[in-house]
Amino acid sequence: MPLTFEVIAETLREQIRSGQLKPxxxxxxxxxxxxxxxxxxxxVQKAMALLKQDGWAISRPGKGAFVAPHDQADADELDGPSRETAPVGGTVARVEALEQAxxxxxxxxxxxxxxxxxxxADDGEPGR
Incomplete structure (x- = not known):
């Protein structure tokens, strides 16, 4: 049985695959x-970290998390047999997601x- 963070991540991946959420x-x-x-x-943070790590999402500081962009080659790959597990953003998006994380x-x-x-300081103890 998948853990809750895996369920959240897979739900969001499915929304991306179905086009409900777009790049x-x-x-x-x-x-x-x-x-x-x-x-x-x-x-929830673990789920988002998983999506970012796998290239499905990117973060923008102060703005939130967004569906990772992908180019036409990535979109064509998603129509093939690996559609279930293929990350949207490819290597560049994965690197960007890791840098952002x-x-x-x-x-x-x-x-x-x-x-x-x-x-x-509030407790009157010296700070570091």
Whole structure:
């Protein structure tokens, strides 16, 4: 039985394959997916990371996640026998998705550090 994050990722992949979501379209927000699937934020983040890693989605900082663009060659491949598992964006989109995921992780770490320092300062403890 697939895990919840895999179900979320496959549901979004199917919406992309069917044309319900097209390249450049915004993917549902984290909170919308949490509500729809009764999932935690971490579960939704894992699903989105999987989609980005496989070239199905890209992130735009401050704007959200979007269906990865693909060229005609990629679209032709999707009509073939590998349609079920073929990523939309190809190698370039995968690299971009990984770079974006890394940039987001760095931003999240910086934000967490700032929050910790603020909490420590509020408690009267010296910051790092």
């Amino acid at each position: 450049g379209d915004a993917l549902p927000t984290q909170s919308a997916l949490m509500r729809e699937f009764g999932a935690s934020s971490l579960t 890394l940039a987001e992780a760095v931003e999240q770490i910086a934000d967490l550090r700032a929050r910790i320092e603020a909490l420590e």
